Amino acid sequence: MDDPRKQAPSASATVRFRPEIVSAAAYRQGRPAPEGGFKLSSNENPFPPLPSVVAAIEGAAQEVNRYPDASAAGLVARLARLNHVADEQIAVGPGSIAVLHQLVTAVAGAGDEIVYAWRSFEGYPSVVTLTGATAVQVPLTAEGVHDLDAMLAAITDRTRAVLLCSPNNPTGLTLGHDDVERFVASAPRDVLIVIDEAYVEFVRDDEAVNGLAIIADHPNVVTLRTLSKAYGLAGLRVGYAVGHPEVIAAVRASGLPFELSSIAIEAAKAALDAREDLTDQIDEIVARRHQIEAGLTDQGWALPDSQGNFVWLPIGARTEWAADVLEAQGIIARVFPEGIRVTVGERESIEPLLTATAEIVRGLSESAETAS
Ligand SMILES: Cc1ncc(COP(=O)(O)O)c(C=O)c1O
Structure with a gap:
């Protein structure tokens, strides 16, 4: 039965919203x-989830009256060790989509452009909309891979970031490592290049791009990874970026404090320990x-x-x-x-x-x- 105390507001909202937010489509x-x-x-x-992950969640549940460690230092250290980089090269967030939002927020706002392939991950349009920047979608080739030449040609003075997705969601195709190396070498060095490797653990093609091998020589390149897929923690929301310490510092500065809950941090540590x-x-x-x-x-x-x-x-x-x-x-x-x-x-x-x-x-x- 309807709650009689629940009344729908009668007048329309008098607040002035950003038009791109009003017209934004909800994530499907x-x-x-x-x-x-x-x-x-x-x-x-x-x-x-593995029993050790469930035990870590139960353990962390006993202390949820306390704030989590805002720096998630233990988790960052494990991810740094896993990826053979320094702690300063890792930024964590509530899902890799949130880390991507922080990355894009750090470089782009109204009037700037973000280039990405389409069709690709459905989260990209939402992330770009939130920053107020303009999305430049470059169609996939007929085979379903990124058209890297067309993406390079789409970069203008207004471009602040390019998003590459490998394996591409939804087609599953990877980008070749050498092709991405060439792309990065030709792109302007002040444009951020994000290699979204959400599915990297499932890749069995040796020629596929490995973002970690590219970031070492290119400070404008970041790889984005997640514990939602291979690590089975989609419901807890943990993702991360690996890149140059200055880029990572900007990513961290673009996030709110305490974005990762203590339960998510402890579960992620346990999942990494159970590799x-x-x-x-x-x-x-x-x-x-x-x-x-x-x-x-x-x-x-x-x-x-x-x-x-x-x-x-x-x-x-x-x-x-x-x-x-x-x-x-x-x-x-x-x-x-x-x-x-x-x-x-x-x-x-x-x-x-x-x-x-x-x-x-x-x-x-x-x-x-x-x-x-
Ligand atoms: C290519 C790609 N990137 C990022 C994400 C976001 O993952 P999460 O925010 O759960 O880490 C997804 C999720 O489906 C994805 O397919």
Whole structure:
């Protein structure tokens, strides 16, 4: 029953909002799974948290009356050790999207431009909008990779940052290390270049870019990583940037104090300490990706070589229909205008997924025959 004390405000707000905030589209979150189905819409890790991570969360819960360590020093030290850099080269935040927001806030405001490929991670437009800067979206090539030449050509005097995403969400394709080296060498040195490597732990292509190997020689380059995917902490929100100490200092200055909760800090430390167990999970997810790709290829799909924890089905115009076919098998995937992204999830999800994709192939070929 409606609460009679709850009254909708009658007059419209008299506050003057920034127009780009009023017109900003809300972030579209992956839909939850139906009863007995599988949520393969948010590129999450399907494994539950390790017992040591749960114990760290329970331990930290006993002290939530206290503020966390604002510098997250213990976590920063572990990340520095993991990435073979100094502590001053690591900035942590509540998810890599928040760290990206801090990065972009540090370099750009109204009148500035941020260049990124499109289609790519759906968080980029929101981050750019919040800073008041203008997004310059450069279409992917027909194969679904970043068009680095076109991105270079899109850099103007107003450009303050370029975002590169490897593996690209949603297509899964990586950027070549040498190609990124060339790009960085040709770009102006006062433009910040962010290499978003949210899925780096799932990459098995030796030629793919490794941001850590680039930041050493290029102080304007930062790599962005997260504990949301391979480390299975999406719900706790921990991400980080690795870069030159001056850039990292600016990133830290662009964030609010106490952004990481004490529970998130302790869970992240425990997850990093359990890297060996997590490596087994990551290898298992990559093996499942290969199994799904092999099944799809047998069915006749022409797939991009995904290096993330997801596969991209380039369906074209009939994505809504295909999403219904998947949903009938209990699979909730992420639907885009050009295709569908399916997260590599539970082992039990593979069979219904491949059953649905076989039906999609049949439906697509029947409609092609009718059209010809
Ligand atoms: C390419 C990419 N970057 C960044 C993120 C944000 O991750 P988080 O904020 O959870 O660290 C995502 C999440 O899906 C992503 O796909």
